[in-house]
Amino acid sequence: MLKTIGNKLSFLISLLLIFPATSSSSLAQSQGCQNPMYASIIMRHKIGIMLYEPTLHIQGCKIKMQTKMTNIVTKRREIFEQNMYPCPTNVGICLRGFSVKFPDGRLHPTHKPDTLYIMSKNEIINCSGNGVEKIFSPVEVVKVYDWSNLFK
Numbered sequence: 001m002l003k004t005i006g007n008k009l010s011f012l013i014s015l016l017l018i019f020p021a022t023s024s025s026s027l028a029q030s031q032g033c034q035n036p037m038y039a040s041i042i043m044r045h046k047i048g049i050m051l052y053e054p055t056l057h058i059q060g061c062k063i064k065m066q067t068k069m070t071n072i073v074t075k076r077r078e079i080f081e082q083n084m085y086p087c088p089t090n091v092g093i094c095l096r097g098f099s100v101k102f103p104d105g106r107l108h109p110t111h112k113p114d115t116l117y118i119m120s121k122n123e124i125i126n127c128s129g130n131g132v133e134k135i136f137s138p139v140e141v142v143k144v145y146d147w148s149n150l151f152k
Contacts, residue, residue: 041056044142064083094117097114099113114126
């Protein structure tokens with residue numbers, strides 16, 4: 001079911017609140033969650049002239065983000081994914097990425113893990129970095145699909 005525009009961020013925040021809060025990715029996966037959810041959140045954001053189109057996939061108790069973008073150097077479309085784990089912050093919830101890979105399992109040579117900050121003032125900020133500097137960009141939520149009813 002497609003959620004309406006006004007409910008997107010509150011739905012996303014309510015989904016993330018069911019996951020265990022931890023700062024360790026291995027702990028987040030081993031602890032599990034008490035209320036498994038199934039949803040897809042389609043987003044987009046720009047860094048300079050680069051358009052990124054990430055989709056968060058919440059499958060049971062796991063969160064994965066798959067991102068589509070066009071590499072301006074090679075002029076080729078790339079798809080890569082990373083596992084995410086939630087953790088609390090003083091401004092809301094953040095999702096920290098780890099293990100950035102291509103769909104075939106190869107590690108991405110240049111893309112560092114992302115961090116999404118879901119702010120209590122109804123906005124999402126992406127934080128990317130190259131190891132030297134952090135780049136912050138506002139994220140637009142395009143669509144939210146709740147698949148939970150299909151798995152009951």
